[in-house]
Amino acid sequence: MGYLFKNISIITIDSNKPEVIIGDLLVEGSKISKIGTKIPKSAHKVIEGKNLLVMPGFINTHAHVSMSLLRGYGDDLELFEWLSSRIWPIESKLTKKDVYIGAKLGIAEMILSGTTTFLDMYQDMEMVGKACQEIGIRGHISRGTIYTGNEKLDHAALLQLEELIDQYHNYDDGRIKVLAGPHAIYTNNKEFLKAQLEIANRRNIGVNIHVSETEKENEDALLTLGKTPISYLDEIGLLDAPYVVASHMVYLTEEDQLIVKNKNIGIAHNPKSNLKLGSGIANIQKYRNKGINVGIGTDGAASNNNLDMLNELQYASLLQKGLNRDATALSAFETLKMATIGGAKVLNINDRVGMLKEGYDADLIMFDMNQPHFYPIENSHISKIVYSAKSSDIVLTMVKGKILMRNRDLTTIDLEKTYKEVSKIMERVYKEND
Amino acid sequence: MGYLFKNISIITIDSNKPEVIIGDLLVEGSKISKIGTKIPKSAHKVIEGKNLLVMPGFINTHAHVSMSLLRGYGDDLELFEWLSSRIWPIESKLTKKDVYIGAKLGIAEMILSGTTTFLDMYQDMEMVGKACQEIGIRGHISRGTIYTGNEKLDHAALLQLEELIDQYHNYDDGRIKVLAGPHAIYTNNKEFLKAQLEIANRRNIGVNIHVSETEKENEDALLTLGKTPISYLDEIGLLDAPYVVASHMVYLTEEDQLIVKNKNIGIAHNPKSNLKLGSGIANIQKYRNKGINVGIGTDGAASNNNLDMLNELQYASLLQKGLNRDATALSAFETLKMATIGGAKVLNINDRVGMLKEGYDADLIMFDMNQPHFYPIENSHISKIVYSAKSSDIVLTMVKGKILMRNRDLTTIDLEKTYKEVSKIMERVYKEND
Numbered sequence: 001m002g003y004l005f006k007n008i009s010i011i012t013i014d015s016n017k018p019e020v021i022i023g024d025l026l027v028e029g030s031k032i033s034k035i036g037t038k039i040p041k042s043a044h045k046v047i048e049g050k051n052l053l054v055m056p057g058f059i060n061t062h063a064h065v066s067m068s069l070l071r072g073y074g075d076d077l078e079l080f081e082w083l084s085s086r087i088w089p090i091e092s093k094l095t096k097k098d099v100y101i102g103a104k105l106g107i108a109e110m111i112l113s114g115t116t117t118f119l120d121m122y123q124d125m126e127m128v129g130k131a132c133q134e135i136g137i138r139g140h141i142s143r144g145t146i147y148t149g150n151e152k153l154d155h156a157a158l159l160q161l162e163e164l165i166d167q168y169h170n171y172d173d174g175r176i177k178v179l180a181g182p183h184a185i186y187t188n189n190k191e192f193l194k195a196q197l198e199i200a201n202r203r204n205i206g207v208n209i210h211v212s213e214t215e216k217e218n219e220d221a222l223l224t225l226g227k228t229p230i231s232y233l234d235e236i237g238l239l240d241a242p243y244v245v246a247s248h249m250v251y252l253t254e255e256d257q258l259i260v261k262n263k264n265i266g267i268a269h270n271p272k273s274n275l276k277l278g279s280g281i282a283n284i285q286k287y288r289n290k291g292i293n294v295g296i297g298t299d300g301a302a303s304n305n306n307l308d309m310l311n312e313l314q315y316a317s318l319l320q321k322g323l324n325r326d327a328t329a330l331s332a333f334e335t336l337k338m339a340t341i342g343g344a345k346v347l348n349i350n351d352r353v354g355m356l357k358e359g360y361d362a363d364l365i366m367f368d369m370n371q372p373h374f375y376p377i378e379n380s381h382i383s384k385i386v387y388s389a390k391s392s393d394i395v396l397t398m399v400k401g402k403i404l405m406r407n408r409d410l411t412t413i414d415l416e417k418t419y420k421e422v423s424k425i426m427e428r429v430y431k432e433n434d
Numbered sequence: 435m436g437y438l439f440k441n442i443s444i445i446t447i448d449s450n451k452p453e454v455i456i457g458d459l460l461v462e463g464s465k466i467s468k469i470g471t472k473i474p475k476s477a478h479k480v481i482e483g484k485n486l487l488v489m490p491g492f493i494n495t496h497a498h499v500s501m502s503l504l505r506g507y508g509d510d511l512e513l514f515e516w517l518s519s520r521i522w523p524i525e526s527k528l529t530k531k532d533v534y535i536g537a538k539l540g541i542a543e544m545i546l547s548g549t550t551t552f553l554d555m556y557q558d559m560e561m562v563g564k565a566c567q568e569i570g571i572r573g574h575i576s577r578g579t580i581y582t583g584n585e586k587l588d589h590a591a592l593l594q595l596e597e598l599i600d601q602y603h604n605y606d607d608g609r610i611k612v613l614a615g616p617h618a619i620y621t622n623n624k625e626f627l628k629a630q631l632e633i634a635n636r637r638n639i640g641v642n643i644h645v646s647e648t649e650k651e652n653e654d655a656l657l658t659l660g661k662t663p664i665s666y667l668d669e670i671g672l673l674d675a676p677y678v679v680a681s682h683m684v685y686l687t688e689e690d691q692l693i694v695k696n697k698n699i700g701i702a703h704n705p706k707s708n709l710k711l712g713s714g715i716a717n718i719q720k721y722r723n724k725g726i727n728v729g730i731g732t733d734g735a736a737s738n739n740n741l742d743m744l745n746e747l748q749y750a751s752l753l754q755k756g757l758n759r760d761a762t763a764l765s766a767f768e769t770l771k772m773a774t775i776g777g778a779k780v781l782n783i784n785d786r787v788g789m790l791k792e793g794y795d796a797d798l799i800m801f802d803m804n805q806p807h808f809y810p811i812e813n814s815h816i817s818k819i820v821y822s823a824k825s826s827d828i829v830l831t832m833v834k835g836k837i838l839m840r841n842r843d844l845t846t847i848d849l850e851k852t853y854k855e856v857s858k859i860m861e862r863v864y865k866e867n868d
Binding site (some may be wrong): 072079109272277322331422426 | 807
């Protein structure tokens, strides 16, 4: 007995053309077992209705979900003031349990806006792993690592990464994966980066790192290292890790782009965060024209300030058109591919998610298009998903065949309880901060 | 008997500080009669609840609502191809009734996303007037006028403007206003612009015009007229009309900005449309620093592709931060002011809407903040409205004391009927287009 989506619009993404088919899709167990027409209803739970549309779930390639706790606390501030007067003082007060509650809040928001997979970086990642385990979302988790110079602390960070791998890597048939997470080149020295690379190579895991987020980062690297962040990472061998997810990548030289292409580095593009922190706009149209693989990410809620991939992919497309003064840049379909199969490639899981295809994991979302902004209903659904839709139109989110949200209700998170827990944390943290 | 909003978060916008007060707000008839605390419930209809927030409705300073009919029909195309192969062929087939149905569709979407006032430009504007009349939204309407060289047609266009004024200007105590709507300098010659200006001056109405939308428009003006569009309009006296709303204004020279400031011209900034058509990004932070008044607009749904002001104001803020590489640019509160009182100033109605204030018209919206993206609920509501909120959080839209939407249901538009009428139009138009 499975879920049968019946007579429904389907964007499979498994095509080079912007096609929407009308048909049936059957989910059995954790997999898509059949896509076709006239699949018999048998004993399946049938999901049908007028103007419904099913597509692969969104893949958020860069997040810090627990930072949901810092949403709306310090906006419109210069980056360093933001970090030193707002973010760091609060973060230093967060307990392991707080990180867990923050992850639940962030994951709730992601499921409600159609994200089925996310890549995360933060502290106390075993708590984010626990949240993924319980909630059922597909989570790729990386311990954000910063070199402190304190031998004991630095050694502990590496140990924690190994423990995180032992505990969570490949949990639930690969629904959870672990990556090494050196925060950035300016927060890690060469030896510490190499130590993390050694673990990644030995344990066969990916590396998740912030690169070229700001122009200053590039200027500093040229000044202190004599090269760009990307060529520095290349030099020390980090780009030869099993796979690398480099987030932001706003300022890549032509030579950087060549390296990124040759080493098959995946980029996590965070358009809203890059705008909001005043970092700039990455010319991902240019990168993509060179054959570089780009996915989309939200970054944390403190610098966005939401975790809504639908919102994010609309920004991605419109910004490329505006930046390149080219209305044809990054079409709706290309953008939709970036947010699904593109993200799956970046996370090295494109053999199982990112498309709707027989044998693939059933990670999918459903839109209810009975809203004024979807009319005329006759016109391109792909255009309307990218340029007109709102996350509130999403009425079903499924991961590995399990429904995590239906009709805007979460099935695995008690929201009211989470709200109360969040308020309790804020009360305590603000008090300590006084 | 009125509507009493009780123990509610209120952003009045009537303050230079980003304040959210907790209190009561009483609407009697079409006006806000009292804002305070402990207003007796008397015989009023009481609206209360946990985590509700009331603020002024959004003012959309640039729209072509009936173009909702063209949503998703021709995206990702170069501007001229878009116009000639998609927009114009369809538009030439639209009847007066089609324009009326398109207006209903667009207005439905606007009410659902918190817009209480809009400025529109299109053909057959008496049909948009009729839609506003029936639905109850505040509509400022302008007949988009293009010089044809055919004396009869051009004369008729001027007559139609006069008739539109006779029929709709100041309808329902000023809820509907009429403006002259010369489309642009490149679609009107000097004499025709002056003829429209003469009507504006004689009838004491505003002028709504597209200016400096693309770099090409400026280059062409310099080539053919020897001056920028703004200095040309200044020279022929158009900027001395009772008031002028200039939309887009992406490419203003320093001298243009001086003229705009001195002549007190209001700018309608359309960030999403300017991106989507590849026009560019207006540096409105710079304009605002010079004391120029800027409002926000959505443009038409064919070049956006929705009419969601909440979405639009988020773009406005984030783009200024990214463009100017300055995280402090266009703060959440400044952006919220632009979308409310700023827009009211642009439309010359800031003595009655754009703020919540005793004696002002009751044009307001209410958010239900019980959503993950509003948590922690303890942090700034203003930040969350601008950077995190979604239009689906809006649960009440009121214009002149009349509720047009409550709990996502429209009170004055039959949506199902409108959808059917839209489908009928598309069926016919596409057939004729074959």
